[in-house]
Amino acid sequence: MPHDTQVSYYEELLEKHGDKSPLSLDWKSAESQTLRFQILEQLFSIAGKGRGFSILDIGCGLGDFFGFLKKRGFRFSYTGYDISERMVAAARRKHPEAKFEVADILESHIPQRSDFVFCSGAFNLRFMDEEEHLEKVKAILLRMYELSKIGVGANFLSRGALRETGSGNYHYFKPEDLVKYCRSFCSRFMLRHDYHPADFTLFLLR
Numbered sequence: 001m002p003h004d005t006q007v008s009y010y011e012e013l014l015e016k017h018g019d020k021s022p023l024s025l026d027w028k029s030a031e032s033q034t035l036r037f038q039i040l041e042q043l044f045s046i047a048g049k050g051r052g053f054s055i056l057d058i059g060c061g062l063g064d065f066f067g068f069l070k071k072r073g074f075r076f077s078y079t080g081y082d083i084s085e086r087m088v089a090a091a092r093r094k095h096p097e098a099k100f101e102v103a104d105i106l107e108s109h110i111p112q113r114s115d116f117v118f119c120s121g122a123f124n125l126r127f128m129d130e131e132e133h134l135e136k137v138k139a140i141l142l143r144m145y146e147l148s149k150i151g152v153g154a155n156f157l158s159r160g161a162l163r164e165t166g167s168g169n170y171h172y173f174k175p176e177d178l179v180k181y182c183r184s185f186c187s188r189f190m191l192r193h194d195y196h197p198a199d200f201t202l203f204l205l206r
C-alpha cells in the first residue's frame with residue numbers, strides 16, 4: 001500500500017534524525033524548509049489578511065510551519081493534519097498550543113473550512129506511479145480549495161529545472177499542468193517560480 005510505505009518512510013526518518021531536524025521531513029536543510037515557509041507566508045498579505053485567521057496545514061509533519069508563523073508574530077488558530085501518527089504525536093509534544101490530527105485529506109472527514117489551507121513539501125515524494133501521483137495531487141488541491149475560505153498555498157518540485165536531483169522517488173511537476181488544472185475551478189491564482197530553480201508555489205484565491 002502506498003499509504004503505509006509513505007508513513008514508514010517518514011517515520012524512519014523521524015526515528016533517525018529526531019523531532020528537531022528538518023531531515024526528518026526529507027528537507028535537505030533548515031534553510032530549504034524555511035524558504036518555502038517564507039513564500040507561503042506571503043499569501044496573507046496577497047489576500048490582505050494580516051491577523052486573526054484560521055489555518056489548516058496539510059502534511060504538517062512536526063508542525064514546523066506553526067512554529068515559524070508564531071515566531072513571525074502572527075495571531076491565528078491552526079490545525080495540522082498528517083497521515084503519520086508518530087509525526088502527529090511529536091508535533092503535539094513540540095507545540096501543545098496547536099491542534100494536530102492524524103488524517104489523510106482525501107480519505108478523512110475534515111470538520112470545518114479554514115481561512116487558509118497550506119501544504120508544504122508533501123507532494124515532493126511519490127509512492128505510486130507518476131500518473132497516479134499527479135491525479136492524487138490534483139484531487140488534494142481541489143479539496144484544499146474547497147476547504148479554504150480565503151486561499152490556498154502549496155509548493156511543488158519543478159520539472160525541467162536546472163537542478164533536478166534525487167533518487168527517482170521525487171516527483172517533478174510541470175507548473176503549466178497544475179496551472180491549467182487549477183484554472184478549471186479557480187479564476188484568481190498566482191504562480192511563484194522565482195525563489196528557487198527547482199521549486200514553485202501556487203496560490204489559489206477564492
Ligand SMILES: C[S@@+](CC[C@H](N)C(=O)[O-])C[C@H]1O[C@@H](n2cnc3c(N)ncnc32)[C@H](O)[C@@H]1O
Binds near residue numbers: 027058120
Ligand atoms: C516533506 S514533509 C513536510 C512537513 C511539513 N509540511 C514541513 O514542511 O515541515 C511531508 C509530510 O506530509 C505528510 N503527508 C503526505 N501525504 C499526506 C496526505 N495525503 N495527508 C496528510 N499528510 C500527508 C507526510 O507524512 C509528511 O509528514
